[in-house]
Amino acid sequence: MRWLQAFAAITGLVFITSVAYGQQTISGKVVDSGSGQPLSFVNIVVAGDEQRGTITGLEGRFDLTIKPGDDQLRLSRVGYQTKVVPIGALKEKPAIAMTEQQLGLSAVVIKPEANPAIPVIRKAIERRKQNDPWRSKGFTLESYNK
Secondary structure, X not given: OHHHHHHHHHHHHXXXXXXXXXXXXXXXXXXXXXXXXXXXXXXXXXXXXXXXXXXXXXXXXXXXXXXXXXOEEEEEOOOEXXXXXXXXXXXXXXXXXXXXXXXOOOOOOOXXXXXXXXXXHHHHHHOOOOOOXXXXXXXXXXXXXX
16 A cells, blocks of 8 residues: 555656656846836737736736747837847846837827717607607507596
8 A cells, every 4th residue: 555655656746847847937027228117017928939928017027937948038018119038138137128119199080970860869859749659549558547
């Protein structure tokens, strides 16, 4: 019986080691290049595999598990230029600076137009006598009051 427990423990250890083998967790911080303030909610994905990624927390920090062969991360956030960072550079300098991007939006012109419901309402008002249920022969009501 003891040999069965020992076998199960060794098998579990081998399985856990094989799953975790080669994976590594990297950490870093994303900041604004101008002010040095931390950037929250930056989208970080492994370049070439958009299914694996994370976002930065309120303090701009992130942790991401990478596999062998992963060599770049792609960072993006609204209002900032998308940045591709080599994973090896994070080992030397864990802070990544992102540069603001000016968004030029064209002007929106709103022209006054008639509400499409107005013609329908006008027709309903014109035909109110025709559509009055009390005048219809198909509509009857019998009531009894004591």
